[in-house]
Amino acid sequence: MFTQNLAPVSLIDSVVFGDHDWLENSVEWQADLRLELVREAFAHHLASCPQYASFADRKGVTAEHIQTVDDLVRIPQLPTSVFKRQRVLSVPPDEIVMNFTSSGTSGTKSVIHRDGVTLHRLCGMMRSDSPLFGNYLDGMDETNSTIINLGPSRSDSGNVWFSYVMSLLEQMAPMQSYVVGSDLLLKEAVDDVRRSLVEMDKVFVVGPPFLVSDFCQEVIGAGAPLEGGDSLFVFTGGGWKNRESERMDRHEFNKVVGEALSLADPLQIRDVFNQVELNTLLVECEHHRKHVPPWVHAFTRDPVTFEPLPDGEAGVLCFSDATAKSYPCFLVGDDVARVLSGVCDCGRPGVTMELVRRLRGSSHAGCAETIRSTVQAD
Amino acid sequence: MKTERLDAWTSEGRRVAVWRSAPEDFAPDAPIVVMSPGFARRMRDVGSIALCLVGNGAIVYRFDSIDHIGLSDGDIRNFTLTGMRQSMIAAIELARATENRRGVRLVAMSLANLAAYQVAAEDKDIERIMALSGVVDGHRTITEVTGRDYLSMAREELPAILPVMGHDVDPVPLWTDSRETRCLSYERTIRSLKAISAPVANCVAEGDPWVDVGECTTAYTDGDGGERLVIKLPYSGHDLGRNPVAVMTILERMASLAIGNGPMHDADPQAVLMPTFDAVLEARIAERQQDFSEQRAAKTEGSPAV
Ligand SMILES: [Zn+2]
Numbered sequence: 001m002f003t004q005n006l007a008p009v010s011l012i013d014s015v016v017f018g019d020h021d022w023l024e025n026s027v028e029w030q031a032d033l034r035l036e037l038v039r040e041a042f043a044h045h046l047a048s049c050p051q052y053a054s055f056a057d058r059k060g061v062t063a064e065h066i067q068t069v070d071d072l073v074r075i076p077q078l079p080t081s082v083f084k085r086q087r088v089l090s091v092p093p094d095e096i097v098m099n100f101t102s103s104g105t106s107g108t109k110s111v112i113h114r115d116g117v118t119l120h121r122l123c124g125m126m127r128s129d130s131p132l133f134g135n136y137l138d139g140m141d142e143t144n145s146t147i148i149n150l151g152p153s154r155s156d157s158g159n160v161w162f163s164y165v166m167s168l169l170e171q172m173a174p175m176q177s178y179v180v181g182s183d184l185l186l187k188e189a190v191d192d193v194r195r196s197l198v199e200m201d202k203v204f205v206v207g208p209p210f211l212v213s214d215f216c217q218e219v220i221g222a223g224a225p226l227e228g229g230d231s232l233f234v235f236t237g238g239g240w241k242n243r244e245s246e247r248m249d250r251h252e253f254n255k256v257v258g259e260a261l262s263l264a265d266p267l268q269i270r271d272v273f274n275q276v277e278l279n280t281l282l283v284e285c286e287h288h289r290k291h292v293p294p295w296v297h298a299f300t301r302d303p304v305t306f307e308p309l310p311d312g313e314a315g316v317l318c319f320s321d322a323t324a325k326s327y328p329c330f331l332v333g334d335d336v337a338r339v340l341s342g343v344c345d346c347g348r349p350g351v352t353m354e355l356v357r358r359l360r361g362s363s364h365a366g367c368a369e370t371i372r373s374t375v376q377a378d
Numbered sequence: 379m380k381t382e383r384l385d386a387w388t389s390e391g392r393r394v395a396v397w398r399s400a401p402e403d404f405a406p407d408a409p410i411v412v413m414s415p416g417f418a419r420r421m422r423d424v425g426s427i428a429l430c431l432v433g434n435g436a437i438v439y440r441f442d443s444i445d446h447i448g449l450s451d452g453d454i455r456n457f458t459l460t461g462m463r464q465s466m467i468a469a470i471e472l473a474r475a476t477e478n479r480r481g482v483r484l485v486a487m488s489l490a491n492l493a494a495y496q497v498a499a500e501d502k503d504i505e506r507i508m509a510l511s512g513v514v515d516g517h518r519t520i521t522e523v524t525g526r527d528y529l530s531m532a533r534e535e536l537p538a539i540l541p542v543m544g545h546d547v548d549p550v551p552l553w554t555d556s557r558e559t560r561c562l563s564y565e566r567t568i569r570s571l572k573a574i575s576a577p578v579a580n581c582v583a584e585g586d587p588w589v590d591v592g593e594c595t596t597a598y599t600d601g602d603g604g605e606r607l608v609i610k611l612p613y614s615g616h617d618l619g620r621n622p623v624a625v626m627t628i629l630e631r632m633a634s635l636a637i638g639n640g641p642m643h644d645a646d647p648q649a650v651l652m653p654t655f656d657a658v659l660e661a662r663i664a665e666r667q668q669d670f671s672e673q674r675a676a677k678t679e680g681s682p683a684v
Contacts, residue, residue: 001598001606001644006581006631008612009624017624020614097655115625116655123659142666170663174670 007352011036012295012322016124018053022294023131023348027341030350031069041322042330044074049090052078052328072297073308075320077330080277083110091115091326100161101222102154103241104278112161112276113311115326122165122279122323127170132293134285134348136233136270137172139202145173146196148189150207150215153177161276162238166206169235173204184211190226197231205261208238209253209271210246216260228261230268236273237281239358251289273355277331279324283354289352295322298339298353301332314338314356334359379432379661383672384476386468390442394468395672396407396448396666397421398476399428400437409436409505410477410636412470413681414462416488416511416544420448422665424487424577429653429661431485437477438491441469447545449672454545457514458555459562463493463525470497470504476580480679481505485636488589491580495570496561504576508636510628511589512580516598519588529556549667564597571601577642578656579635581605582613607642626652 015022015037022030043063045052056062058075066075082088084110097116101109128137147169153171156177157163168239169175178189196203201335205215214233219226226232234257240247248256254266263269267350273282273290280300282290290299299308300315309315317337320328336356379399386394401408411431415424421440428438442448443465445456450465459611467578482536486494493511499505513519521527524542540549556562557582571578582591591610598606609631613624628651634645653661 001595001608002597002603003608003610004643005610006612006627009627013624014613119655120626171659174666281600 010038013121013124015295016121016323021131023134023291023350027343027349027351029348030294032063034061034297035066035069035072036321037295037322038072038075038297039063040120041320041324044325045090045328045330048153049088049328051086051088052073052076052090054102072320073299075297075330077115077148077318077320079332080110080275080326082111082333083277083327084108087111087113088327089113090328093100096326097342098164099275100164103160103162103238110276113326114279114324116354117325118127118279118323118327120361122281123168123171125281125323126171133283134291134346136283137288140173140204141367142173145204145292146200147174147206148193148196149171149177149204150179150184150189150211151177152179156180162208162274165274165281166237170208177335184214186214187222189215190218190222193232194226197227197229198262201231202233203228203231204233204235206235206237207235208241209248210243212236212257213246213248213253213308217258223318227267228263230264232261232263232268234263234269235272236259236269237274259260272351275333277318277329277333279329282322284350285344285346285348289340289346289354291344292351292353294340294350298351300337300339303336306332311342312340314336316359317353317355329376379429380405381665381668382429384439384472384667386465388464388468388471390464390550392444392451392464393420394441394444394451394472396429396439396441396472396596398437398439398473399432399667401432401435404435404437404580407591409483409659410439410473410479410481411436411483411485411636412439412465412489413485414441414443414469414487414493415456416486416490416513418447418454418545419487420669422662422669424485425661425665426540426625426658427485427629427632429657430633430650431636431653433653433657434633434637438494439473440672441465447538447553449669455548456551457547458551459489459492460489460555460559463496463561466490466493466497467494470501471511483508485632485638486512489516489519490562492516492567495567495574495578498571498576498578499573502575504574506573506636506642507575507579508632509580510632511582511586512594513589514567514594516567517556518593519566520562521605528569529553529562531650555647563679564593566600567597571606572603573596574601575604577605581609581611581632583611583613585613585615595681605642616667 045207082143095115102111118203125132151163151166154167178185223372258266299321317333317335319331339352340350342354381397381399384396386396431438442450443462444450445452445461446454483505484494484507486509488511491509494507536549539546560566602645630647630650631652634647635642638645
């Protein structure tokens, strides 16, 4: 009789893939877990990414400096522009599975190199029973639900991160994608939703808000009402991109979409936050706040001094995401937001984030004035 | 990986749905693996294991048991271990007839491990058995899963329906099967293991609430008919398929054991070619589509002509 042992699964994997519900634990409990997970990730990237290690060295921060939850803000963070200029890797190049870019049409794009583990972790979050989605996806399964994707299929999404992420929702339920080449097949998408509402318990329309808006216009234009009732759900992400001028505020968007699709409850519409450099989805709750899971440390910085800001103060949104193995996901982001710790109005304890607006300007270096004016205008 | 749908038949003429997956080109002595998912899991749920085995040169036959969820005859309401064993025998014989060779390896998940031992105890051409979360004491496991020792109750005490892992099961067929064949008993496992001279291995999570590592070690010591190997996984839970990062580690080891030829305890996981992230994802989605379209076809076939 022989006995052998396999290597243990890391803490981050047991949290991402495990079935314990961190939302059932206190804010402090989540903070302690966050400290452990993000510190472990910091140590990994220091040891595996020479560029990041020398950056941290210049900042004079080592893993030993991160002892308490309050120390997490000391972890050196990279401006996203770094990923536009150089290849930043924390794994051997042959482990990289895909190189992703943002979906913007102008300027130099960030390139984020992801390995299988990093992508598996992202996929691991995308399950209907994950606390990440609150109870938005309760009762959804692959036999009773279908997803209508107002975007390209995975094979057509190329290296565009947002399209790829949305297409990954297909692992939760069968999906049809309605962007082919550069065309959105609106009529076909609407017809599919009508058909699916007859055959399925739950139908999800996913896509950026401007395409959801186009979808609603198509429904209205068709003249035949679409009875979404309590079976149709709308999941948006990715912002308004180059159709910023058409942006509706959230209240107005919910009203337009809710009426066009005859939704029983505006809470059937939810938004998700993500960007190519971030490996986690931050999903909106019933109170339109994006909940931050315990493997991500989110906070804001003063736009001028870059000093960390207290809870609830609008500033430049910064992330440390422990699920990224192939690149150091310690980022100064491109958005202005507020981050709050405590019990959300929805009743779930933890950290939540509320976007204020995109930052104007393309890089952080030298754009402090732009950032400041953005924040002060708020 | 090319997957085709085949039908096998039990000795009682019931249809067992089988998926045969093979590499584009394979050696004449390519290992033939027959794989069974556990209770309440379909053959498409073990797609990543099939993908890995096929990627390393094996020909893999997967099946859904009769009287179970999936594409075979019957409903999980009438589940018995004997039905699972008969399905396994049907799949093995189909593999032998199709490949025109006798030697077959078994990969079994959870409860299907008991069926694998019972089959191999009477079939000397089973070359090795590799289990994941393999149950060794069916009676104890079912008691743990259902929360009560229904198998020891008198028949009239049994409830009409027993919810098991999200499925409604009529306890009578299971109870009768257990009484008549002792198929769920620990003693039957030991008897089977003593009769199996082929190598046998089991990957068991240390935190598995339904399969105890110590119980498996004892069973392998008592049932020492050939090489026995317990691989301890420092994870919790029984459904290890949920954690793809853990699956990748387990897969490497499982594949090296399932397709190797030397002693199991010397198998080299480094020699295993792992499937890519994309290949696993695409196979999973493609197999779900295949499963759904076969279900639709079966419904059409079974519905009365208009
Ligand atoms: Zn909330």
